[in-house]
Amino acid sequence: MSPGGHVTEFEPVGLVADDVRRSFGDVHAVRSVSFEARPGSITALIGPNGSGKTTLLLMLATLLRPDAGRILIGGVDPVAEPMRVRPIIGWMPDSLGSWANLTVRSALETTHRMYGHDKAAARQRAGELIETVGLEALADRPTRVLSRGQKQKLSLARALANDPSVLLLDEPASGLDPVARVELRELLLGLAARGRTVLISSHVLAELDEVATDAVYLDRGTTASTEAVARARAAARPWRIKAIDGFGLGPALERIGVDSSRIATDSQGITVTMADDADAAAVLTALVAAGLRVTWFAPAVGELERTLLDLAKGDPE
Amino acid sequence: MTAIGAFLRGVGLIVSLELKQRVRGVAWYVILGVFFGLVAVVTVGVWVVTGTWGGSGGGLFSSVVYFVLLLASLISPALSGNAINGEREGGTLATIQVTTITTGQIVIGKWLAAWVASLALLVVTVPFLAIAVGIGEVSAATVVSSLAVLAAELGVLAALGVGLSGVIRKPLFSVVVTYLTVAALSIGTLIAFAIAGTVTQVQVTQTTVDFDYSTTTDEGTIAECAPPTTTTYSVPRFDLYWGVLVANPYVVVADASYGDFTRDGQPNDLFGYIAYGVRQAQVAPETERFDDYCHLAPGEYFGQDQPTPEEVLRSGVPSWFIGLSIQAVLAAAALFAAWRLTRTPSGRLAKGSRIA
Structure with a gap:
């Protein structure tokens, strides 16, 4: 110094x-x-x-x-x-x-x-x-x-x-x-x-x-071990989807073949559970191809929060 | 930059931070103002009774010195007794400890700051001390020794407070313990001395030769002496315990600073009286006493061969440096313990304590 x-x-x-x-x-x-x-x-x-x-x-x-x-x-x-x-x-x-x-x-x-x-x-x-x-x-x-x-x-x-x-x-x-x-x-x-x-x-x-x-x-x-974090990151997570014609979103999802068990509804609208990013991209492509005007398509919770919650969930204790 | 220079710079930084942060404030100036007023009242009071001390300034001078010591004993623990744990509770101690300031610099800096703050009490009294010296019969030696020893006592008080604040976690508790420690030195030593001396009694055999009043002549003279009478009584053995008083701050100041006497060997100030009291306690009581009131030569009166206080003081054992050394060891131990327990990275912590 x-x-x-x-x-x-x-x-x-x-x-x-x-x-x-x-x-x-x-x-x-x-x-x-x-x-x-x-x-x-x-x-x-x-x-x-x-x-x-x-x-x-x-x-x-x-x-x-x-x-x-x-x-x-x-x-x-x-x-x-x-x-x-x-x-x-x-x-x-x-x-x-x-x-x-x-x-x-x-x-x-x-x-x-x-x-x-x-x-x-x-x-x-x-x-x-x-x-x-x-x-x-x-x-x-x-x-x-x-x-x-x-x-x-x-x-x-x-x-x-x-x-x-x-x-x-x-x-x-x-x-x-x-x-x-x-x-x-x-x-x-x-x-x-x-x-x-x-x-x-x-x-x-x-x-x-x-x-x-x-x-x-x-x-x-x-x-948490690196493996546990990787496992938690790889776990399926909900994505929030919004469209201009909101009432058309549900039927559109069914039309493109998204299983209804993956769809949830809350006060802010609809979420769909995606296995991974590729899954999400495929759903988005299909929705757009089906003519739905999508305005919002993003993970419902942040990466860190989801990983933390999944880690807590995966804990054997 | 030398290592010592760097160390002292860090200490200086802590001192100035401490004075700015904890001491310098409206409240402190109010305390000093009130103190100034009190000393003024004491000065006037002593002046009124000054006649008893033969117009000397010694009485006033010693009173003011003791007043500073008394007030410092009352203020210093509150000021220094939470120096370290208070800063920890405030959440700022750790922010110092993550810098390159060492624990030694923190402890020493806080001690010096507390000392400087209590020395302000002494500075405030300078006008009154000057008045006392102006009245006269206060020797330079008394001024120097009493003020130097007083300053050292203030340093001991500050060190006890800062040290205990590093040893005890709760600020309130460490302030109380500091007060109790100061009280133990100032009052506890007196109480221990009095009790121990009183319970250790010794039998004194007193033989007295008095006049035979039945032989009083018409001229009023007494022709014969009565046969000796013997009585026994017990007296306390204070000489065994005078050492307890050695650690008393007031005794230390007095024992270091007596030296001014009147022409007939009487003390000129409080220092002399207190030191005389301690030196008298050093003398073992005689267990065989013989008082002859009858066979006095013409012109003699009983008790004239008693030593004067000045003679007692010149012959007794001086103790102030022992007392000051005991106090210095206590103070150093407190500071060292504070250093040990405040060092980081911390190992063991007291239950429930936090670092930041």
């Missing part, structure tokens, strides 16, 4: 977890987690509440020691050498703590200086961060006046303070309004495009669907 400036040279840094475990007394928060996050990817960490997402992120953020297993961040073990890992990671916690009496600007300056940078560099970096997350109007107000969503932005800016190679985000979108969510998505895509490794936990699955390049499914502290 050059004295005074922030990290100037960028080296792609990946993240590997191998059979990581951690329990608190007799509560096994993380039983066995193995996955890899590559530079340039956005990895979604998906799981229900209490599945161990936050505990896993604490271990990756050098705050918590795993009971067993191994973590490597850029080839360095954060348990053995936390001080080598800390400059290259940025962690955004799920709690919203901030130094209430400091202004947004001085809070970010302070955080940047905690990485060993001087005042001038910190001032400049704080300005950049405020612009990045869009807190210009509040830059010189104390952080205690911030709303929940604004605190999330401050927390994100703090995670980005040292221009980290690996970004660990715990529920970053909670509390953000739709515009801020779009901005967050674009920010993350931009970071990934510049070779950063992004790990993001959330239970708003629709949102992750749009940014995640990889997914890690976590259930009761265990990552």
Whole structure:
């Protein structure tokens, strides 16, 4: 690290977890987690509440020691050498703590200086961060006046303070309004495009669907195996179909030979269970050929959500 | 940049963050203002009774020093007793711990910040200390030693609070334990001393030779002495337990700072009286006493060969550095324990505690 400036040279840094475990007394928060996050990817960490997402992120953020297993961040073990890992990671916690009496600007300056940078560099970096997350109007107000969503932005800016190679985000979108969510998505895509490794936990699955390049499914502290995920992905799923002449849709489906057991009706219209993407394409082609004016043809639930639900369903317990 | 320089820069950053975040605020200035007012009242009060101390500034000076120590004992635990666990509850401790700031820098920085904050109490009293010195008969040695030892005591109080805030999870609980620890040193030592001394009594045999009043002549003189009479009574053995008082902050300040006496060897200030009290307790009571009131030479009066307080103090065992060392060990142990338990990545955690 050059004295005074922030990290100037960028080296792609990946993240590997191998059979990581951690329990608190007799509560096994993380039983066995193995996955890899590559530079340039956005990895979604998906799981229900209490599945161990936050505990896993604490271990990756050098705050918590795993009971067993191994973590490597850029080839360095954060348990053995936390001080080598800390400059290259940025962690955004799920709690919203901030130094209430400091202004947004001085809070970010302070955080940047905690990485060993001087005042001038910190001032400049704080300005950049405020612009990045869009807190210009509040830059010189104390952080205690911030709303929940604004605190999330401050927390994100703090995670980005040292221009980290690996970004660990715990529920970053909670509390953000739709515009801020779009901005967050674009920010993350931009970071990934510049070779950063992004790990993001959330239970708003629709949102992750749009940014995640990889997914890690976590259930009761265990990552789902690649085979289980592949099996769940391959399972049949419902697609929603809408047409201009809505009442013609049902008869048209029967006419092209779709079995009635595959057709379901709900408050929003009709869904058809498709075995796979080829199946869906064949149905669409047939509907169009039959002269139906189709306006909507898409999976009824997101990829991540469906996989998560199927994984839960396929669980023998 | 040297390693020490980098370490100190990080400590400085934590100190300034701590002062901005936790101390500097309207409430703190109100406390200082109220404190200033209280010391002003004390100054006037001591001034009124100043005649008893022969117009010397020593009484006022020592009163103000003790007042600072008293107020710091009351304020410092509240200020420093939740430094670490309060920040953890607020969710900001972990955001420091993921940076390259070390746990040592966090603990030391918070301790120094709490110390600086309590030293502000001392700074506020400077005008009154100056008045006391202006009145006179306060030696430079007394000023230097009492203020230096007072500052050290404030550092001990701050370290106890910050240390316990890193050891105990709940902020309220750690503040209470800090108060109890300070009370144990300030009041507990006194109580232990008094109780232990009182339950350990020793028999004293007192032989007295008095006048035989039946031989009083017409001129009013007494011709003969009465035969010696012997009585026994018991006295407490405080000399066995004076060591308990050594760790008392007020005793430490006094024992380090007596030195100004009146011409007839009486203490000039509270330091002298308290130190004299402790040194007197060091002396074992005589178990065989012989008082002869009858065979006094002309011009003598009974008790004139008693040592003055100044003589007692010059001959007793000084203890302030032992007391300060005991306190320093306690403070260092608290800070070290806080460092151990706050280090990351954390291994074992207390039940129900969280990191962020």
